[in-house]
Amino acid sequence: MFAARFDPLAGQQPIKDEPKKQHRKHHHRLDRKRKREDSDEEKGEKKDAPEVRVQEEQQDVTVPSSDQSMSDIEESTSKAHESVLNRFKRTMNLQEKIADEEVTISEQAEISIETRDVAPMPQSKLPRDKSLQSKESKNKSLAWLTTPEYHDTEVRKKFIDFSPELDEKLVDNLKKEFNIEEAFSVQISVIESVLSAANQNKLNPKPFGDYLINAATGSGKTLAYLIPIVQTLKDRIVPCLRCIILAPTKPLISQVYSNLLSLTKGFNLNLMMFKNDQSLSAEHDRYLRNKPDILISTPGRLVDHLVNYDLDLQQLHFLVVDEADRLLNQSFQNWCDLLVSKIEKDQGMDGDVNFYNIFRIRCVKMILSATLTTNSEKLSHLNLFKPNLVVINDSEKVSNELYQLPPNLNEYQIRVPETLSFYKPLILLHLFLDQNDLRTHGLVFTKSNEGAIRLSRLLQLLLKGMGASTPTILSVNSTIRSQDRQKIFKTFDKEGGILISTDLVSRGLNFDSIRFVVNYDLPMSTKEYIHRVGRTARANKEGKAITFCYGEGDYKWFKRLVYSGGVINRNDKTVNDMKFIREEQKTGEGIEFIVDLTDEEKQIYESTLKVLESEVYHK
Numbered sequence: 001m002f003a004a005r006f007d008p009l010a011g012q013q014p015i016k017d018e019p020k021k022q023h024r025k026h027h028h029r030l031d032r033k034r035k036r037e038d039s040d041e042e043k044g045e046k047k048d049a050p051e052v053r054v055q056e057e058q059q060d061v062t063v064p065s066s067d068q069s070m071s072d073i074e075e076s077t078s079k080a081h082e083s084v085l086n087r088f089k090r091t092m093n094l095q096e097k098i099a100d101e102e103v104t105i106s107e108q109a110e111i112s113i114e115t116r117d118v119a120p121m122p123q124s125k126l127p128r129d130k131s132l133q134s135k136e137s138k139n140k141s142l143a144w145l146t147t148p149e150y151h152d153t154e155v156r157k158k159f160i161d162f163s164p165e166l167d168e169k170l171v172d173n174l175k176k177e178f179n180i181e182e183a184f185s186v187q188i189s190v191i192e193s194v195l196s197a198a199n200q201n202k203l204n205p206k207p208f209g210d211y212l213i214n215a216a217t218g219s220g221k222t223l224a225y226l227i228p229i230v231q232t233l234k235d236r237i238v239p240c241l242r243c244i245i246l247a248p249t250k251p252l253i254s255q256v257y258s259n260l261l262s263l264t265k266g267f268n269l270n271l272m273m274f275k276n277d278q279s280l281s282a283e284h285d286r287y288l289r290n291k292p293d294i295l296i297s298t299p300g301r302l303v304d305h306l307v308n309y310d311l312d313l314q315q316l317h318f319l320v321v322d323e324a325d326r327l328l329n330q331s332f333q334n335w336c337d338l339l340v341s342k343i344e345k346d347q348g349m350d351g352d353v354n355f356y357n358i359f360r361i362r363c364v365k366m367i368l369s370a371t372l373t374t375n376s377e378k379l380s381h382l383n384l385f386k387p388n389l390v391v392i393n394d395s396e397k398v399s400n401e402l403y404q405l406p407p408n409l410n411e412y413q414i415r416v417p418e419t420l421s422f423y424k425p426l427i428l429l430h431l432f433l434d435q436n437d438l439r440t441h442g443l444v445f446t447k448s449n450e451g452a453i454r455l456s457r458l459l460q461l462l463l464k465g466m467g468a469s470t471p472t473i474l475s476v477n478s479t480i481r482s483q484d485r486q487k488i489f490k491t492f493d494k495e496g497g498i499l500i501s502t503d504l505v506s507r508g509l510n511f512d513s514i515r516f517v518v519n520y521d522l523p524m525s526t527k528e529y530i531h532r533v534g535r536t537a538r539a540n541k542e543g544k545a546i547t548f549c550y551g552e553g554d555y556k557w558f559k560r561l562v563y564s565g566g567v568i569n570r571n572d573k574t575v576n577d578m579k580f581i582r583e584e585q586k587t588g589e590g591i592e593f594i595v596d597l598t599d600e601e602k603q604i605y606e607s608t609l610k611v612l613e614s615e616v617y618h619k
């Protein structure tokens with residue numbers, strides 16, 4: 001028995017190693033103690049503990065020399081054994097003490113976690129190791145994703161009836177600048193929730209949570225976040241950065257900016273865009289001069305400023321991520337991690353919870369999209385706190401479907417034989433010329449800049465060749481300067497016509513005048529389909545979405561995109577078949593798109609192609 005314990009090799013271990021080992025052993029012991037408390041094998045652990053402990057302590061025991069008698073050996077070993085057991089007892093007492101401290105620390109950790117809405121496994125290292133803490137908080141439970149708050153799409157409420165009340169000037173601006181007096185459903189739920197939480201927050205140290213908002217395209221999400229932000233930030237004395245709004249494209253940040261300009265008329269609030277149209281240093285100088293209360297930017301440009309100039313985010317009350325699923329897919333410069341950790345650092349939220357940071361104002365994140373991601377890995381980068389998932393839809397009909405289509409959108413598909421794909425532009429022109437309600441205010445999507453440029457020029461030449469003066473064909477793409485793009489948008493919005501574009505305008509862009517959308521080239525994903533067709537039927541208006549499928553391949557792709565497992569909530573509607581037929585096939589049943597490509601038209605088309613080719617060649 002002793003032989004087993006007195007391992008000569010172990011006995012020759014240098015005693016000076018002891019303190020180090022002792023330190024390491026504390027952690028093992030603490031782990032064992034927790035296991036003993038939690039495990040079903042509690043008894044066995046308790047019985048084994050001294051044995052293990054003796055083995056661990058045996059380097060303290062001197063190995064007997066050969067000239068010692070057996071009784072000497074026995075005496076010395078029993079003394080050694082006794083000293084080992086005493087030491088074991090002392091260590092166990094110490095362990096109890098440390099374990100108590102650990103429990104206290106764990107409780108603190110839980111407080112810290114509670115404020116971040118995290119429910120991690122109790123970890124002894126958590127409060128001491130910040131890198132571990134941040135990892136833990138990112139692995140937080142996303143159970144809230146399965147318990148959204150549903151709101152009916154139909155409800156309306158007058159802006160003057162809100163409680164807490166909206167500022168009179170704000171209500172006035174909504175009426176004068178936007179011509180609206182009643183809030184849409186998404187606006188009711190977000191305004192009420194943010195304002196009542198902001199009111200409570202003055203007395204209640206527990207900060208309110210973040211928002212994930214999923215509502216159809218054109219349902220009024222922009223004002224849903226702008227109204228409570230302006231209401232909360234309006235009374236300020238010293239200007240400083242208190243809100244950042246992120247959107248994916250320049251046209252979109254310009255649009256949000258112009259909405260904000262209208263909404264904040266008469267308020268003392270500084271607004272600014274990072275437009276990326278001047279050098280970074282010049283833009284930063286402008287930022288320092290302007291001292292904006294609200295800043296609108298793309299994530300890329302914001303990160304450029306953060307990295308090079310270290311913007312102060314200490315007073316940031318709101319971070320809005322519009323078109324969130326798209327932005328969270330963009331991982332350049334790790335914008336999300338960088339921004340979130342900068343906010344937490346500046347606001348003193350990156351360390352342990354203390355009296356100071358528990359009482360301070362926390363930056364509320366508002367994350368919005370018509371195709372909100374439920375990808376927990378992506379959402380975890382936002383480090384959300386007590387997130388409220390707000391879904392504007394009928395709870396009976398949707399479950400996990402976070403892709404929403406506007407209620408007054410009607411979808412159509414036109415299946416054209418592949419053999420006619422050479423005449424694609426000509427067939428498109430027929431759609432405008434032959435269908436009375438598709439002559440103007442239409443948006444056509446192509447898959448590339450080049451496609452948009454070529455198609456628009458071809459249609460202009462074709463119309464000329466046919467002696468037709470309408471519709472006016474306009475085109476935008478990402479190669480056009482943003483000022484010129486704005487001019488084209490303005491003309492289109494005021495005067496109508498057909499605007500040919502790429503997915504540059506598929507997200508967020510708002511023209512109330514758009515009556516129909518055409519997918520000339522198929523979108524690359526279900527999400528892009530939702531956003532493209534969502535440029536029409538906005539603010540409860542009627543709108544049409546027409547998708548061309550050339551041949552079986554296109555049709556199969558389209559079917560997969562739009563019918564894939566009921567992902568899209570299309571308000572109990574289906575995609576209608578618009579039959580592509582010749583005059584003699586006409587039946588008068590269903591929706592028919594009658595196209596007779598005459599020989600003359602085909603000739604004009606072919607000669608137009610040659611003109612286009614020579615134009616391209618001579619450029």
Ligand SMILES: Nc1ncnc2c1ncn2[C@@H]1O[C@H](COP(=O)(O)OP(=O)(O)OP(=O)(O)O)[C@@H](O)[C@H]1O
Pocket residue numbers: 178180181182183184187215216217218219220221222223369370507508509510512534538539
């Ligand atoms: N309460 C309201 N009453 C009437 N019109 C409104 C109301 N709120 C917003 N609108 C109008 O609805 C249109 C669409 O709003 P907005 O651009 O905010 O939609 P969205 O939900 O952000 O769409 P998307 O997902 O495409 O970005 C705008 O023209 C806006 O002025």
